[in-house]
Amino acid sequence: MTKQLSTNPKQDGFRMPAEHEPQSAIWMAWPERTDNWRYGAKPAQATFVEVAKAIAKTTPVTMVVSAEQFENARVVLPSYIQVLEMSTDDSWMRDIGPSYVVNDHGERRGVDWHFNAWGGLVDGLYFPWDKDDAVARKVCETLGDDSYRAPIVLEGGSIHVDGEGTLYTTEECLLHPSRNPDLTREEIEDVLKANLSIEKVIWIPQGLYNDETNGHVDNLIHVVRPGEIALTWCDDETDPQYIISRKAMDVLLTETDAKGRQIKIHKLPMPGPLYISEDEANGVDVSEGMERVPGERLAGSYANYLISNKHVIYPLLDEVHDKDVAMLLADLYPNYEVTGVNAREILLGGGNIHCITQQIPKV
Numbered sequence: 001m002t003k004q005l006s007t008n009p010k011q012d013g014f015r016m017p018a019e020h021e022p023q024s025a026i027w028m029a030w031p032e033r034t035d036n037w038r039y040g041a042k043p044a045q046a047t048f049v050e051v052a053k054a055i056a057k058t059t060p061v062t063m064v065v066s067a068e069q070f071e072n073a074r075v076v077l078p079s080y081i082q083v084l085e086m087s088t089d090d091s092w093m094r095d096i097g098p099s100y101v102v103n104d105h106g107e108r109r110g111v112d113w114h115f116n117a118w119g120g121l122v123d124g125l126y127f128p129w130d131k132d133d134a135v136a137r138k139v140c141e142t143l144g145d146d147s148y149r150a151p152i153v154l155e156g157g158s159i160h161v162d163g164e165g166t167l168y169t170t171e172e173c174l175l176h177p178s179r180n181p182d183l184t185r186e187e188i189e190d191v192l193k194a195n196l197s198i199e200k201v202i203w204i205p206q207g208l209y210n211d212e213t214n215g216h217v218d219n220l221i222h223v224v225r226p227g228e229i230a231l232t233w234c235d236d237e238t239d240p241q242y243i244i245s246r247k248a249m250d251v252l253l254t255e256t257d258a259k260g261r262q263i264k265i266h267k268l269p270m271p272g273p274l275y276i277s278e279d280e281a282n283g284v285d286v287s288e289g290m291e292r293v294p295g296e297r298l299a300g301s302y303a304n305y306l307i308s309n310k311h312v313i314y315p316l317l318d319e320v321h322d323k324d325v326a327m328l329l330a331d332l333y334p335n336y337e338v339t340g341v342n343a344r345e346i347l348l349g350g351g352n353i354h355c356i357t358q359q360i361p362k363v
């Protein structure tokens with residue numbers, strides 16, 4: 001029987017591993033909402049199938065899906081992808097799934113953050129979000145793992161850890177009035193330290209331009225390995241991303257990580273800039289939280305890739321840069337496989353490959 005624990009991971013000797021550490025599975029959630037995914041979510045579903053197939057080259061994948069879509073998902077996904085019925089409000093497993101922690105005795109537990117659809121009643125993207133909020137606990141329950149109900153609103157995509165004591169996040173998201181308005185920066189740091197056993201938080205001022213998550217860090221940077229960061233870069237001074245990336249670089253160059261290392265930065269080109277077309281915008285049902293206006297700037301980033309058991313799965317977003325990014329990633333990750341998946345449909349929904357996946361560490 002699994003338990004919801006009333007202690008915290010740090011006092012119990014558990015820490016959050018980095019994404020490059022061994023994983024036993026990747027979990028995803030099937031896209032369905034027609035006010036987020038165009039044309040009845042069919043193009044997005046086809047993309048999720050491709051992402052799942054790519055990940056499954058090195059890591060088993062579980063796809064959770066509603067009762068209504070179970071039959072369809074089972075048919076279009078290959079038999080080696082596990083399909084499991086579970087209710088969700090949308091399909092961003094990075095944000096609704098558990099952040100797993102492990103100890104030195106080969107045990108793992110889930111951290112189940114409060115989820116409020118990226119901003120609750122202040123500037124959230126949909127209502128209600130109770131099914132999403134219940135997902136982390138259900139994942140842990142299904143895997144037979146105990147969990148902690150962490151006392152703050154947080155999405156998994158708003159943090160990156162290096163597994164050696166450092167956590168990267170953005171002020172824009174974690175200090176946003178729609179997340180934990182009653183907590184100070186120091187109080188939020190204390191919760192992160194208690195729940196992930198990190199020692200140092202590196203606060204990057206802002207996330208990617210026009211990101212509807214209030215600047216998730218996983219859409220701006222990725223941790224390549226402890227002490228090394230891939231950062232979305234923009235050389236066009238007239239682009240709003242220019243100053244955002246520079247400010248991020250300033251912080252990363254000024255700070256040292258939890259082990260006292262100077263941080264090495266690898267620049268990732270920015271795709272585009274990319275915009276939503278009229279046809280793409282018109283394919284989405286109208287809703288209050290998620291506006292899709294033709295011509296609007298999309299929050300496209302190559303940093304939104306997944307690392308899974310010596311395999312990097314990255315989004316193909318712009319023919320001008322896709323191949324260079326593959327070469328760059330191959331350089332950054334020697335002895336890793338690098339797979340690109342055409343990811344425009346995920347981008348149209350507001351995120352990318354990292355946002356729709358959640359790793360379960362191997363113990």
Ligand code: KQY
Pocket residue numbers: 036092094095118125157212213216290349350351352355
């Ligand atoms: O982590 C993410 N990028 C989730 C984005 C949610 C967008 C909903 N339209």
